[in-house]
Amino acid sequence: GAGVSQSPSNKVTEKGKDVELRCDPISGHTALYWYRQRLGQGLEFLIYFQGNSAPDKSGLPSDRFSAERTGESVSTLTIQRTQQEDSAVYLCASSYGLAVNEQFFGPGTRLTVL
Amino acid sequence: GDSVTQMEGPVTLSEEAFLTINCTYTATGYPSLFWYVQYPGEGLQLLLKATKADDKGSNKGFEATYRKETTSFHLEKGSVQVSDSAVYFCALGGGGYQKVTFGTGTKLQVIP
Numbered sequence: 271g272a273g274v275s276q277s278p279s280n281k282v283t284e285k286g287k288d289v290e291l292r293c294d295p296i297s298g299h300t301a302l303y304w305y306r307q308r309l310g311q312g313l314e315f316l317i318y319f320q321g322n323s324a325p326d327k328s329g330l331p332s333d334r335f336s337a338e339r340t341g342e343s344v345s346t347l348t349i350q351r352t353q354q355e356d357s358a359v360y361l362c363a364s365s366y367g368l369a370v371n372e373q374f375f376g377p378g379t380r381l382t383v384l
Numbered sequence: 385g386d387s388v389t390q391m392e393g394p395v396t397l398s399e400e401a402f403l404t405i406n407c408t409y410t411a412t413g414y415p416s417l418f419w420y421v422q423y424p425g426e427g428l429q430l431l432l433k434a435t436k437a438d439d440k441g442s443n444k445g446f447e448a449t450y451r452k453e454t455t456s457f458h459l460e461k462g463s464v465q466v467s468d469s470a471v472y473f474c475a476l477g478g479g480g481y482q483k484v485t486f487g488t489g490t491k492l493q494v495i496p
Contacts, residue, residue: 274427303483312473312488313428326483361428370416370435370477373484375428 272296274376276362282382283352291347291379295364302345303373304337305361313361319345352383386411390474390487397464397494405459405490407448407474415476417441417450417457418484422471431459431472464494 275294283289295302304316315329319339330336334352339345349356359380363373391406409417419431419441432441437452446461457474471491477484 305486313486315483315485318483329483363428372430372433373420373428377427 274374276376276379280380288350291360293345293362299364299366301365303363304347307359354383357383386485388474388487390490393491395492399496400463403461403464407457409455409476418475419459420473466494469494
């Protein structure tokens with residue numbers, strides 16, 4: 271079946287512009303995660319959605335970052351007024367149920383802020 | 385808070401050598417522990433996991449044992465192949481945690 275998909279695969283933007291990244295999780299997966307992976311570094315947790323519960327936003331680095339999810343489907347991560355330090359690969363993952371279960375990762379969106 | 389510490393890479397080994405990648409964790413609850421792998425040009429995928437103390441996760445010749453007394457989950461393989469070249473991430477989650485915390489990753493390069 272279809273895995274987790276993300277779009278766009280690459281995004282180049284100018285400093286100060288807003289960007290929107292999209293994630294389509296595996297159908298039926300109630301949990302959805304966003305991570306940031308800077309070059310040569312590990313995965314940095316950003317935000318977690320679980321069903322219709324309030325999301326865990328504790329990893330968002332600033333109020334320029336926000337994310338939404340409609341039910342148990344598509345999620346969008348929005349970065350406003352982008353800065354050069356926002357350049358990274360943004361990864362989305364979904365899982366069935368709780369964090370103890372396997373996460374399935376998308377291919378990521380590579381964001382470059384000039 | 386919870387955290388995961390991995391040995392720094394890159395690790396370079398000859399084919400058929402023994403591999404150990406160290407991972408230790410800090411957690412107040414009883415999390416599950418994971419190893420994820422990212423092959424060149426591919427997305428992250430689960431390699432193995434263990435959900436409680438003394439459990440051993442295994443897959444593709446890799447093994448890791450959940451050691452609560454040493455808060456460790458070291459990844460081992462008896463004989464690595466060139467195809468094992470990848471970045472390996474240790475992670476913890478579950479056990480009351482609603483998010484998964486990843487280590488910084490260890491790059492493994494296996495040379496023929």
